[in-house]
Amino acid sequence: MTALRSGGYVIVMRHASSPRETPDKQTANPDNVKLERQLDAAGRAGATAMGQALADLKVPVGEVLTSPTYRAMETVRLAKLPNPQPRDELGDGGQSMQGASDTQAAWLRSAVSKVPKGANTIIVTHMPNIARAFPEWGAVADGEAVVLQPDGKGGATVVGRITIDEWRRLR
Numbered sequence: 001m002t003a004l005r006s007g008g009y010v011i012v013m014r015h016a017s018s019p020r021e022t023p024d025k026q027t028a029n030p031d032n033v034k035l036e037r038q039l040d041a042a043g044r045a046g047a048t049a050m051g052q053a054l055a056d057l058k059v060p061v062g063e064v065l066t067s068p069t070y071r072a073m074e075t076v077r078l079a080k081l082p083n084p085q086p087r088d089e090l091g092d093g094g095q096s097m098q099g100a101s102d103t104q105a106a107w108l109r110s111a112v113s114k115v116p117k118g119a120n121t122i123i124v125t126h127m128p129n130i131a132r133a134f135p136e137w138g139a140v141a142d143g144e145a146v147v148l149q150p151d152g153k154g155g156a157t158v159v160g161r162i163t164i165d166e167w168r169r170l171r
Contacts, residue, residue, distance in 0.1 A: 001170060003159070004059045007119045010112045010148045010156060012134075014127055015072040016043035016050075016164060017142040029074075036070035043071070044078055046143045046164035051079030053167040062119030065111065067091040072124045075143070081122055090125040100126070105133040115150040 003009070018037045025035065032038050039047065054061060061081055066072045068086035076084045089107040092100075108129060114121070130140050137146060143164025148156040162170070 001057050001059070004120055004147070005057065007060050007062070007117070008115055008149070009120045009159070010114070010116065010150055011120055011122045011145045012108075012112060012130065012148065013075070013122060013124050013145040014130060014140045014142055015039075015067070015069070015124055016047040016075045016078075018043050018071045032070050034070065038070055039074050039078070043075070043143065046167070047075045047078035049171075050143070050145075050164060050167040051081065053171045054079070054081075056171045060119040061122055062116050063121045064124075065090060065121070066124040067126060067129075069126070072126070075124055084124075090123065090129060092126050092128065100129040100132040102132070104129055108133040110154075112148050112156045113150050113152075113154045115152045 016039050018039050022035050022037050023032065028035050029038055064076060064081045064084045065087050066076050066084045067090040068088060069091055073084065073086065089104050108125065111123060127140060130137065137158070140146060141163060145162045146158055147160040147162065149159050150156040
């Protein structure tokens with residue numbers, strides 16, 4: 001956490017917990033007009049706790065890049081991350097839980113190699129995108145964050161992993 005307070009890291013996060021099924025009109029959040037997957041109670045609580053931990057710990061957040069899917073945007077909104085920028089490259093292309101493309105993987109690998117100045121970049125995406133870009137990471141749980149230190153030369157080193165539940169304890 002001390003290092004994150006100085007900025008210069010990239011945090012790649014899998015969206016918070018969501019059921020595998022899409023909601024119907026009766027169970028969908030009022031703003032979920034496309035009836036996409038949305039966060040469950042654990043996901044909403046985890047995203048909120050993560051955002052509160054970042055604020056309480058005074059971790060500076062700069063650029064926030066997110067999948068345009070409802071569940072990823074809901075994660076960002078509940079965490080109160082500033083100025084999210086939806087990027088199609090981080091999305092699931094409407095193919096929930098399907099594999100990401102080589103182009104998406106290359107884009108994500110490039111994005112994590114950029115050194116943020118004075119703050120940390122947060123990227124919210126999906127397991128297939130993470131697995132395609134970084135197969136060496138293995139499984140990344142719902143809401144888990146992988147913290148990377150970009151080297152400024154096109155690479156980045158994993159310096160830690162934080163599960164969604166650990167944010168509550170870090171506060």
